[in-house]
Structures are given as C-alpha cells and as structure tokens.
Amino acid sequence: MTAPTEFAPGLVVQGFAPPLRLRDFELIAFDMDSTLINIECVDEIADAVGRKAEVAAITEAAMRGEITDFKHSLRRRVALLEGVTVADMERVYTERLRLNPGAAELVAACRAAGLKTLLVSGGFTFFAERVRAELGIDFVRANVLELRSGPHCGALTGRLLPQCWGDICDGAEKRRTLLEVASLLGLEPAQCIAVGDGANDLPMMAAAGLSVAFQAKPVVRTQAHVAINQGGLERLLEVVRP
Template identity: 75%
Template sequence: MHPMQELSPGLVIQGVQPPLNLKDFKLIAFDMDSTLINIECVDEIADAAGRKEEVAAITEAAMRGEIADYKASLRQRVALLRGVTIADMEMVYTQRLQLNPGAEQLVAACKAAGLKVLLVSGGFTFFTDRIRDRLGIDYTRSNVLEVESGPNCGQLTGRMVDQPWGDICDGAEKRKMLLETCAALGISPKQAIAMGDGANDLPMMYEAGLSVAYHAKPAVREKAMVAINSGGLDRLLEVVR
C-alpha cells in the first residue's frame, strides 16, 4: 500500500502509483447526484413541495453513512414528494441541474480510450435517462418514481415502482450492477473505475480496480484510492492518462 500523498493541490492518492494508463481499464462507473451533476435531485424536487430542508437533512445523513437502511431513507424522502408534478421535475432539470465541471471531458476521454460508461444512481430515471442521452452513456441503473393516473395525472404518488432487477438502487445494487456489467463485458472488476461521493457508493468502489472520491463525504474520501477535493471530474486524467 502506497502512503497517502497529495499529487497536486486538492488531488490526493493512496494505494496507487500514477500515472496509470486509461487503456488498462474497460469500464468507468459513475454515481450521478453530486458526482456527475451538481445537485441532489431528490432535494430539489422536494423544494417544489416545500419540503427541501426536511428531505435534504435525510439525504445528508444517508450520504455520510449515518443511516443504516438506505432503502428506508429513500422511501421516506420519496413519500414527501407526493403531489409534485412532472412539470416541477422538468423545471429542476432545466433550471437547477448542471453537469459538474469536467464531466463531459472525462466521459469523452474514457470513451476515446475504449471504456464503456455506466451510470448507477440512487436517484431517478427521469434524470438518469436524460444524462445518459446527453453524455452518450452505455448503461444505467436507477429508480422509477410512480406517477398518478386519473384525476391527479402527472403528479407523483410518493412511491417508487419495482423493476425487473429489484425495488431500489442502493449501495448493494450499485455493487451488483457494476459486477454484472463487468461479467457481461467479460472483464474483471479490477478493470473498472468507480467514482462517487456518498456512503452508498462505497460497495461498488470496493470492487473496482480504481476507486475515486469526488468532493466526497469524509468516510468516502478516506477509503478511496483517488480523492478529487477541488477542481473538476477531469482531474482524474492527471492520475489516469
């Protein structure tokens, strides 16, 4: 194990000796909220229901690893979104959501080097599908918000819809999806890079050959091989070229 060292201001490495070669990897897996994008979507949707503070406090505790049952915490937050409309979510996407600095550059560099790109999120398909299309991402896994039919058509019910693979994309599901994608590609998880910022990203980060924390919670920064604490996502290219 190499000791922790600051490669340059705001870029810390431990357990790896750069420069690594991007072509040695075959897959990069990203978390979405606060990693690829600048917001926590669930918190911003809650703002439309006047419940942002309440929801954001639960999100923060979950990301810090202070809530043992992530699924229960997400169900609790989604229940508070009941009555929010699709139009409200569209507004979050168009007015509040931005790609984090360096997102497009890093994804483009990975694709140019032949890597497949996976987006695994505890967030929602309403946003992950758009980010997938915007960045040309190969695979995604995230949660589906249930929408009312009938008189309240277009409003959220406060529940999520079960999917063929399971009910909620939590840390265990992120890990499973990373491993399944590696198996489908015929590669070892050690040929994967995993990037995230919250405690629910750690299970997939432990499996990957290179784990990267991006402006992450303390527990995640400490355990990652690379921690980007300032600057954009493309700072990873200072370590993996």
C-alpha cells in the same frame, strides 16, 4: 492501503503509484447526484412542495454514512414528494441541474480510450436517462418514481416502482450492477473504475480496481484510491492518463 499522498493540489492518491493508463481499464461507473451533476435531485424536487430542508437533512445523513439503511431513507424521502408534478421535475432539470465541471471531458476521454460507461444512481430515471443521453453513456440503472393515474395523473404518488432487477438501487445494487455489467462485457472487476461521492457508493467503489471520490464525504475520501477535492472530474486524467 498505503498512506494517502497529495499527488497535486487538491488531488490525493493512496494504494498505488501514479500515473496509471486509462487504456488499462475497460469500464467506468459513475454515480449521478453530486458526482456527474451539481445537485441532489430528490432535494430539489422536494423544494416544489416546501419540503427541501426536511428531505435534504435525510439525504445528507445518508451520504455521510450516518443512516446505514439507504432503502428506508429513500422511501422516507420519496414519500415526502407526494404531489410533486412532472412539470415541477421539468423545472428542476431545466433550471437547476447542470453537469459538474469536467464531467463531459472525462466521459469523452474514457470513450475515446475504448472504455464502456455506466451511470448507476440511487436517484431517478427521470433525470438519469437525460444525463445518459447528454453524455453518451452506455448503460444506466436508477429508480423509477411512480406517477398517479386517473384525474390526478402527472403527479408523484410518493412511491417507487419495482423493476426487473429489484426495488431500489442502493449501495448493494450499485455494486451488483457494476459486477453484472463487467461480467456481461467479459471483464474482471480490476478492469473497472468507480466514481462517487456518498456512502452508498462505497460498495461499488470497493469492488472496482480503481475507486475515485469526487468532492466526497469524509467517509468516502478516506477509502478511495483517488480523491478529487478541488477542481473538476477531468482531474482524474492527471492520475489516469489517456
């Protein structure tokens, strides 16, 4: 890539000369936690059983790229969620989860320009499906938390359920999902935009024609075509015009 340039305050671009046109792209893929939404859901769920600090430390190390085995790190964190109830997760959703500034505006602009939208998350379907519905996103892939059956039903077991596509949505799966959806739509990777904030987003960002780091970890900012370091997600529209 060419050297990064501050296109506007808090908005850095590298590897191309802006502005681009949104209509030159056909698919945009978003990470969820700390990208479309303001929290890391796994950390907030852990707060219900007094383990937020322990879980958040693992999350931070994974997002910074200091832990390279995302699957192992996620299993460690999910194991610490054993006993959390569906009611606890409902409270996280209603009391703590908010869309990040500009998320709704950016998704709406993309939809208006004819792009398909994809949410691909290392988080959980409990939240991802709701965010999908709220924003009108076309496709979603995330992890499924296992619930106890029997007398203790409605509480987490501390495990994830395998799905038809695999066991855990990590960085490699995010990349594969982006390319799979693009292929199903008859698109080339160059027609895709990928937006994320953590190290596990880098594989899909590297596969896309345009990569966007939103309020991201340093390892992600330095590798993205666009880094939004101040303001909301709608600032992408300053670089990629509707």
